[in-house]
Amino acid sequence: xxxxxxxxxxxxxxxxxxxxxxxxxxxxxVEKALKEMTPESIVEEVKKSGLRGRGGAGFxxxxxxxxxxxxxxxxxxxxxxxxxxxxxxxxDRYLMEFLPHLLLEGLIVSSFALGxxxxxxxxxxxxxxxxxILEEAIKExxxxxxxxxxxxxxxxxxxxxxxxxxxxxxxxxxxALIESLEGNRGNPRIKPPFPAIQGLWQxxxxxxxxxxxxxxxxxxxxxxxxxAKIGVGRSTGTxxxxxxxxxxxxxxxxxxxxxxxxxxxYSDEFCGGIANGKKLKACIPGGSSVPILPANLLLKTAxxxxxxxxxxxxxxxxxxxxxxxxxxxxxxxxxDQCIVKNTYTLARFYRHESCGQxxxxxxxxxxxxxxxxxxxxxxxxxxxxxxxxxIQRKIEGxxxxxxxxxxxxxxxxxxxxxxxxxxxxxxxxxxxxxSNFGLQHYADPIHVPA
Amino acid sequence: xxxxxxxxxxxxYMSIQFNxxxxxxxxxxxxxxxxxxQKSALLPVLHLAQESFDGWLxxxxxxxxxxxLSIEPIEVYEVASFYSMYNLKPVGQFVFEVCQTxxxxxxxxxxxxxxxxxxxxxxxxETTKDGIFTLKLVECLGACGYAPMMQVGKIYKEHxxxxxxxxxxxxYRSQAAVKN
Ligand SMILES: Cc1cc2nc3c(=O)[nH]c(=O)nc-3n(C[C@H](O)[C@H](O)[C@H](O)COP(=O)(O)O)c2cc1C
Ligand code: SF4
Ligand code: FES
Numbered sequence: 001x002x003x004x005x006x007x008x009x010x011x012x013x014x015x016x017x018x019x020x021x022x023x024x025x026x027x028x029x030v031e032k033a034l035k036e037m038t039p040e041s042i043v044e045e046v047k048k049s050g051l052r053g054r055g056g057a058g059f060x061x062x063x064x065x066x067x068x069x070x071x072x073x074x075x076x077x078x079x080x081x082x083x084x085x086x087x088x089x090x091x092d093r094y095l096m097e098f099l100p101h102l103l104l105e106g107l108i109v110s111s112f113a114l115g116x117x118x119x120x121x122x123x124x125x126x127x128x129x130x131x132x133i134l135e136e137a138i139k140e141x142x143x144x145x146x147x148x149x150x151x152x153x154x155x156x157x158x159x160x161x162x163x164x165x166x167x168x169x170x171x172x173x174x175x176a177l178i179e180s181l182e183g184n185r186g187n188p189r190i191k192p193p194f195p196a197i198q199g200l201w202q203x204x205x206x207x208x209x210x211x212x213x214x215x216x217x218x219x220x221x222x223x224x225x226x227x228a229k230i231g232v233g234r235s236t237g238t239x240x241x242x243x244x245x246x247x248x249x250x251x252x253x254x255x256x257x258x259x260x261x262x263x264x265x266y267s268d269e270f271c272g273g274i275a276n277g278k279k280l281k282a283c284i285p286g287g288s289s290v291p292i293l294p295a296n297l298l299l300k301t302a303x304x305x306x307x308x309x310x311x312x313x314x315x316x317x318x319x320x321x322x323x324x325x326x327x328x329x330x331x332x333x334x335x336d337q338c339i340v341k342n343t344y345t346l347a348r349f350y351r352h353e354s355c356g357q358x359x360x361x362x363x364x365x366x367x368x369x370x371x372x373x374x375x376x377x378x379x380x381x382x383x384x385x386x387x388x389x390x391i392q393r394k395i396e397g398x399x400x401x402x403x404x405x406x407x408x409x410x411x412x413x414x415x416x417x418x419x420x421x422x423x424x425x426x427x428x429x430x431x432x433x434x435s436n437f438g439l440q441h442y443a444d445p446i447h448v449p450a
Numbered sequence: 451x452x453x454x455x456x457x458x459x460x461x462x463y464m465s466i467q468f469n470x471x472x473x474x475x476x477x478x479x480x481x482x483x484x485x486x487x488q489k490s491a492l493l494p495v496l497h498l499a500q501e502s503f504d505g506w507l508x509x510x511x512x513x514x515x516x517x518x519l520s521i522e523p524i525e526v527y528e529v530a531s532f533y534s535m536y537n538l539k540p541v542g543q544f545v546f547e548v549c550q551t552x553x554x555x556x557x558x559x560x561x562x563x564x565x566x567x568x569x570x571x572x573x574x575x576e577t578t579k580d581g582i583f584t585l586k587l588v589e590c591l592g593a594c595g596y597a598p599m600m601q602v603g604k605i606y607k608e609h610x611x612x613x614x615x616x617x618x619x620x621x622y623r624s625q626a627a628v629k630n
Binding site for chain 1: 457482486487489490491492493495496497519521525528529530533534535536550551552553556562588589590591592593594595596597601604605606
């Protein structure tokens with residue numbers, strides 16, 4: 001079902017190699033962009049496409065590109081964010097592992113549009129074998145004249161370099177990523193100045209996600225207007241979703257954003273339903289940072305309308321009753337899962353990944369982890385729930401970078417929607433160690449206030 | 451006495467040195483950045499150093515990296531201690547890095563972690579007495595759809611079951627036997 005723009009060729013044998021990729025129509029967008037278009041007209045097409053950043057924040061890509069400063073004589077850089085470390089997210093890995101040339105194609109066109117002669121891919125250190133795949137693809141692209149000096153005789157020079165990170169989620173945040181590329185600790189910078197003005201080595205820099213950049217080729221080939229016709233409203237084009245947790249068919253799926261959440265979970269084309277014949281309890285639809293939703297609020301909005309897999313619909317109801325598209329990491333929890341434990345592992349993750357620069361985040365993530373562990377191990381008290389709520393509120397909005405918010409939101413949402421499960425844990429310190437709160441009312445149809 | 455000590459020290463430093471091939475790789479890494487920005491190569495050069503010198507970064511190794519990049523040792527220490535992939539203590543020949551974050555946890559990583567501990571008779575952070583295995587618990591490695599999982603060196607081992615864990619341990623034991 002639906003259009004495929006990114007993964008349509010993913011299953012062609014040998015597509016990872018240059019020859020097969022090219023035979024299947026690869027690199028056409030580079031020819032078109034470099035020979036027939038100007039950097040300005042490329043930015044225009046991307047604006048028309050309505051493409052929104054796929055790294056999590058959903059900021060319009062064309063608009064971001066138009067912000068880049070162009071001071072005389074100062075080099076500019078495009079940086080591809082391949083740090084992919086948000087729990088639940090493994091889509092960029094899939095793109096790079098199976099379609100490395102699709103990313104390179106997008107990178108070359110984007111580098112031309114932004115005037116970047118040296119473009120960097122910052123990839124999480126653990127993806128070591130993917131680094132090798134990318135390096136090999138870059139070699140092939142060089143050998144065939146798509147990289148290097150005077151590409152296609154147009155006078156445009158471009159090199160792409162891959163740098164591995166070394167294990168730090170925070171380096172996915174764009175200014176921390178830039179620090180890391182400069183050989184420093186991954187401490188996010190205070191903004192402004194924004195990277196578009198002063199980024200890598202204080203030069204104007206654009207940081208975009210892998211999937212965002214891989215979408216540029218298809219956009220140039222089909223034209224921004226055509227791309228914008230796919231999807232719905234401000235959710236244009238296609239989106240990769242990495243689905244995991246208690247489902248029959250975990251994996252990476254390309255969707256056009258008109259499909260309902262229910263179809264996505266239950267249809268055989270996608271998740272194939274809940275594993276082992278269990279019932280759906282809850283879902284974190286956009287990577288660990290976004291609010292968790294109980295089944296009833298996931299499938300339908302608070303107004304009782306069908307919820308769809310797109311930016312607007314997933315956030316319908318705000319944080320009170322909605323969530324976010326985020327990075328597209330779709331984590332499904334069945335009736336046997338414990339919300340307290342799940343929230344605890346995420347809190348531990350954020351404590352581990354806090355860079356420690358701001359006290360609300362450094363101290364707050366530590367406290368949240370400790371309190372959640374206490375509740376999880378049957379040693380909690382009722383006042384702990386309010387304390388947790390209080391701490392997360394004091395982190396949110398009071399930090400240098402959004403990791404603070406990302407740590408606060410999962411805790412807030414868990415308490416908001418599953419407070420009774422937290423209370424049950426506290427009231428049943430022994431029972432909670434051997435059995436589960438279960439489904440309770442979460443899967444019931446929601447009551448719509450008249 | 452003094453003399454003997456300095457000879458000893460010199461010999462130690464001598465052993466921490468990239469061979470020709472490693473040095474060529476190091477130069478290739480540095481060349482990716484503009485003139486004067488060689489510090490940008492720090493992360494990749496530290497990876498190279500860790501791979502080249504027993505899988506961990508001793509103070510001597512870090513000092514050597516500082517000298518190669520013409521930066522201060524402290525600039526290397528502060529970076530090496532920030533990133534979780536750099537080992538600042540010796541580790542076993544093979545490090546099992548098992549993911550314990552939410553998505554893996556809901557897919558059964560707890561049982562796998564317990565099982566590995568039993569089979570190797572070590573706790574997270576420890577190394578087996580024979581020096582072959584170190585167990586490390588890590589956070590999401592981007593393999594959530596193929597959970598439970600662990601990383602061993604450059605390789606991801608996914609869809610772990612007890613049987614698979616047994617096979618993996620056997621595989622690396624025999625690799626270690628060949629090496630030693
Ligand atoms: C803590 C944190 C982690 C992030 N991790 C990633 C990441 O792994 N990959 C990514 O593309 N963006 C990540 N982002 C978002 C980036 O800061 C940035 O917005 C994004 O790379 C921009 O690309 P896009 O506009 O194409 O989405 C992260 C942000 C924060 C605050
Ligand atoms: S919010 Fe947390 S991760 Fe972000 S800069 Fe502050 S301490 Fe570092
Ligand atoms: S949670 Fe284990 S790999 Fe993502």
